[in-house]
Amino acid sequence: MDTSNPPKVVTGTIGDDIHSFGIKVINHALESAGFQVISLGIQTPQEDFVKAAIEADAKAILVSSMSGHARLLCEGLRERCIEAGLKDIVLYVGGTLSTGDTPWPELEQIFLGMGYTRAYPPTTMPGQIITDLTADIAALA
Numbered sequence: 001m002d003t004s005n006p007p008k009v010v011t012g013t014i015g016d017d018i019h020s021f022g023i024k025v026i027n028h029a030l031e032s033a034g035f036q037v038i039s040l041g042i043q044t045p046q047e048d049f050v051k052a053a054i055e056a057d058a059k060a061i062l063v064s065s066m067s068g069h070a071r072l073l074c075e076g077l078r079e080r081c082i083e084a085g086l087k088d089i090v091l092y093v094g095g096t097l098s099t100g101d102t103p104w105p106e107l108e109q110i111f112l113g114m115g116y117t118r119a120y121p122p123t124t125m126p127g128q129i130i131t132d133l134t135a136d137i138a139a140l141a
């Protein structure tokens with residue numbers, strides 16, 4: 001990674017969701033790995049993710065959703081990115097993405113179908129996210 005120009009990434013917990021601990025762990029892991037994190041915190045509207053990504057010229061948006069309503073809260077974010085000229089931005093979603101009613105492989109496909117680059121279950125270790133993000137950002141170049 002070019003330490004003089006660290007890749008910028010936007011993070012936050014989407015919608016009306018107040019869970020903050022998970023995304024804080026991810027933020028620390030990303031910063032330790034050399035990313036520059038624009039942290040939007042909790043209860044972040046979709047449009048704020050897009051606005052922050054444009055302002056920062058970010059390479060990726062990482063969305064956290066813990067409340068179980070991710071399908072509703074996360075739908076349409078890729079379309080907003082495309083409309084704003086961020087067609088190729090790396091878009092991740094992670095957390096407790098359902099209330100447990102849908103098996104993970106099926107749930108993952110739902111989020112990939114919504115245009116998310118990757119979707120992660122709550123058991124994901126931060127190291128996996130760093131590895132994937134580094135590769136996905138490199139692939140943009």
Ligand code: B12
Nearest residue numbers: 017018019020021022062063064067068094095096099122
């Ligand atoms: C702590 C907690 C709270 C705290 C939150 C405090 C805070 N500042 O965050 C309080 C008490 C406020 C709270 C409130 C509520 N909670 Co709560 N809460 C939890 C609890 C016990 C732990 C979550 C946590 O912090 N874990 C520790 C962190 C480090 O782990 P994590 O969040 O899972 O994050 C990791 C991964 O998920 C992943 N990850 C997370 N985000 C992302 C994003 C990306 C991009 C990636 C790659 C990975 C990733 O990486 C993280 C680090 O390893 C969970 C149950 C559980 N065991 O998970 C319920 C839970 C999430 N809560 C739940 C609910 C229902 C609520 C409430 C709606 C309850 C209510 N009726 O009021 C409200 C939320 C209201 C709202 N508007 O959002 C449910 C969600 C339903 C579901 N998904 O099935 C859960 C699962 C409990 C349950 N079993 O029912 N909660």
